[in-house]
Amino acid sequence: MSTSEFQPVELKSDVRVDWEAKQKEASRTGLYVLLASILMFFGALTSVLIIRAGSADDFHGVPIPRVLWFSTAAILASSYFLVRNDKRTGVVFGLVFLAGQAVAWVQFVNIKGPGSWFFWTFSVSHAFHVLGGFVAFRFARFELARVYWHFVTGLWLYVVLMFLIWRS
Amino acid sequence: MAAGDLAATGRDYGSREPVVAAPPPGFVRRWIFSTDxxxxxxxxxxxxxxxxxxxxxxxxxxxxxxxxxxxKIAWLEKLWPEGAAGGIMTPELYLSLMTMHGTIMVFFVLTTVPQSGFGNYFLPLQIGADDMAFPRLNMASFWTTFVSFLVLIAAFVVPGGAPLGGWTAYPPLSGVGAIAGPGMGLGMDLWIVSIALFCIASLMGAINFVATLVDLRAPSLGLMQLPLTCWGWFTTAMISLLAFAVLLPGGVLLLMDRNLGTSFFLPAGLVVSDRALQHSGGSPILWQHLFWFFGHPEVYIAILPGMGFVSTILSTFARKPIFGYRAMVYAMVAIAALGFLVWGHHMFVSGMNPYSAIAFSLITMTVGVPSAIKTFNWVGTLWGGKLWITTPSLFALGFVSLFVSGGITGILLGQPAMDMYFHDTYFVVGHFHLIMGVAAVFAMFAGTYYWFPKMFGRMMNETLGKAHFLVTFLGVYAIFVPMHIAGIVGNPRRYPDFKEFEFLADLKFLHTMMTHAAMSTAAIQLVFLFNLFWSMYRGSVAPANPWHATTREWSSDEYE
Structure with a gap:
């Protein structure tokens, strides 16, 4: 068989493709699949929590530090300002959220037991994703970084829900 | 789609700049920190x-x-002064070799070549994209993999040496530290860190694959017109996204158990090396669930891209379109999806509700349906074709053979009652080496011989290639079929010697044969290695489309 059979056919000249738009769409797709894998990460942590809490009688819930309500309000506020396209205020409230978390961690240092391990794994894992949000605001397109940030806010509400269910 | 259409779907639409950009200047940007x-x-x-x-x-x-x-092997003592004192391999050294063999092969070979190696090179070319969607993320993914590999290899040289826990690293022994044996201290920590890094690298890679495939296809190239290689990479990326994201927290929690005094996987009442441990309330089986929720899909991460290669290669060399394209796509998606529902079949003997075992067993055997569809369609592709026997087509045929031979025993192992007997015997070792190990490696060889002309601009030597195929094909069967027999006899796996077991004395001949077969098979790989590097510089110059293939990469003018 000769290779001449494999010459490209004539191109239709009226096909025009906006490759930049395609690249933007790819970023969006990339973001959504990233979110899916983060969901799997926290889903796995949750299943560990459920099994660990239910399978052994040494499990005790832990008190929720009051400052968590403050940080919850802060991250909700940051999402609110981002909805209003105010990136600067949004990011500042994001920092306030992390500061609140830091206070919570300091208060939590002396609390022991299985419940506290989950407090640490959930809140620290979440904080890493918040840091990822700051990186996104620095390097990614605003509308995508904002979607990610709202996701992280939602994730925090979920984490708080876990704390509420297993509080002492 | 006719050959010409595919060839034309790619570049030069619209008003873009010329697509083949000049490579960046400087050795480091071009070859080391490249985003190409x-x-x-x-x-x-x-x-x-x-x-x-x-x-x-x-x-x-x-x-x-x-x-x-x-x-007594004198040089062994030089390599491992403690593990092989006096030149005799200790059981601990044997276990560490086994652990590292499994980990290196599963993560850094089976997961790496078909997806990240060939996938990165050929996915953009086959779909008409300039590059992956996120080139810098792609580079970061490779270098994270590289660091992960270095961290794993470092386990060989740290005090205590490499870990003993196998590639599955089951707690409690993987969670209690150095008292569980040499290598279970720092070596085990390095193992976990390495795997965690590998998870992150794979996630980055998977995001790139999905985004590229979904959004950067050439305009007229629909999902159902993609070469099956692309479907292999796509389904694999989806699995990676969801599976590695579960192994990662597992690894983090295991590290916490080891170093921060938590008890996620460590139960109460543990006594290890005559020491009572203070852990309580954790569940070693929980690790098994997390691990195998990743671990079983991982098997498909290894094999799905290979299925894609083989489909494309068989159809190219049979000079026919693939038989039942749609069924092939649906079968791949079905295998990927079912792969998330069968992890329990690795845990039949771990203590499981029999009803759960039945569910896992039924779903496991259901995987046989799409697998059979694929095999049927490969045979259908060959049927009536004008088969062109070349090294890539031989390796692709070898893949089909190994996939059937290795898969058929999966039906046996997928039944709890049978698995009770076969579990932890050489039967399992033979099974997974045939289907996950060797079949996937055959796909890699097929891919290497097939795409070498595109990757390096020269042809590999066909005579050496066919010799490589013949000896490897006979060799792997001579290694792994006797393992099934040993397993049926009841030969346990992971044991460094069988001297204490009288009933295994008769298997000495089998084991000797397996070892000799392994040596021969390994020797012929050196011929492959020679062929690979020799052909890179001295092989005959390849025409643009040496196999008269119809996929787009062959009409691309991109080379590196």
């Missing part, structure tokens, strides 16, 4: 090539040890 998908694909390939030969060397040491456990 072709260079990154090759980086993955060569990293994995090194890993494969290292992993193979470890397996040879194990096989050699098994036929005469008391043999």
């Amino acid at each position: 998908h072709k260079v990154i694909g090759k980086q993955y390939y060569f990293l994995a090539l090194f890993a494969a030969f290292l992993g193979m060397a470890l397996s040879l040491l194990m096989r050699w040890h098994l036929i005469d456990p008391d043999r």
Whole structure:
């Protein structure tokens, strides 16, 4: 068989493709699949929590530090300002959220037991994703970084829900 | 789609700049910190090539040890002064070799070559994209994999040496630290860190694959017109996204158990090396669930891209379109999806509600349906075709053979009652090596011989290639079929010697044969290695489309 059979056919000249738009769409797709894998990460942590809490009688819930309500309000506020396209205020409230978390961690240092391990794994894992949000605001397109940030806010509400269910 | 259409779907639409950009100046930007998908694909390939030969060397040491456990090997003591004091391999050293063999092969060969190596190189070319969607993320993914590999290899040289826990690292022994044996201290920590890094690298890679495939296809190229290779990479990326994201927290929690005094996986009442441990309330089985929720899909991560290669290669060399294209796509998606529902079949003997076992068993056997569809369609592709026997087509045929031989025993192992007997015997070792190990490796060889002309602009030597195929094909069957027999006899796996077991004395001949087969198979891989590097510089110059293939990469003018 000769290779001449494999010459490209004539191109239709009226096909025009906006490759930049395609690249933007790819970023969006990339973001959504990233979110899916983060969901799997926290889903796995949750299943560990459920099994660990239910399978052994040494499990005790832990008190929720009051400052968590403050940080919850802060991250909700940051999402609110981002909805209003105010990136600067949004990011500042994001920092306030992390500061609140830091206070919570300091208060939590002396609390022991299985419940506290989950407090640490959930809140620290979440904080890493918040840091990822700051990186996104620095390097990614605003509308995508904002979607990610709202996701992280939602994730925090979920984490708080876990704390509420297993509080002492 | 006719050949010409595919060839034309790619570049030069719209008013873009010329698509083949000049490579960046400077050796470092061009070859080391490159963002070019072709260079990154090759980086993955060569990293994995090194890993494969290292992993193979470890397996040879194990096989050699098994036929005469008391043999003194002077140089072994030089390599492992404690593990092989007096030149005799200790059981601990044997276990560490086994652990590292499994880990290196599963993560750095089977996961790396088909997806990250060939996928990075050929996915953009086949769909008409300039590069992967996120080139810098792609580079970061490779270098994270590289660091992960270094961290794993470092386990060999730290005090205590490499860990003993197998590639599955089951707690409690993997969670209690150095008292569980040499290598279970720092070596085990390094193992976990390495795997965690690998998870992150794989996630980055998977995001790139999905985004590229969904959004950067050439305009007229629909999902149902993609070459099946692309479907292999796509389904694999989806699995990676969801599976590695579960192994990662598992690894983090295991590290916490080891270093921060938590008890996620460690139960109360543990006594290890005569020491009572203070853990309580954790569940070792929980680790097994997390691990196998990743671990079983991982098997498909290894094989799905290979299925894609084989489909494309068989249809190219049978001079026919693939038989039942749609069914092939649906079968791949079905295998990927079912792969998330069968992890329990690795845990039939771990203590499981029989009803759960039945569910896992039924779903496991359901995987046989799409697998049979694929095999049927490969045969259908060959049927009536004008088969052109070349090294790539031979390896693709070998893949089909191994996939059937290895898959058929999966039906046996997928039944709880049978698995009770076969579990932890050589039957399992034979099974997973045939289907996950060797079949996937055959796909890699097929891919290497097939795409070498595109990747390096020259042809590999066909005579050496066919000799490589013949000896490897006979060799792997001679290694792994006897393992099934040993398993049926009841030969336990992971044991460094069988001297204490009278009922295994008669298997000495089988084990000797397996070892000799392994040595021969390994020797012929050196011929492959020679062929690979010799052909890179001295092979005959390849025409643009040496196999008269119809996929787009052959009409691309991109080379690296």
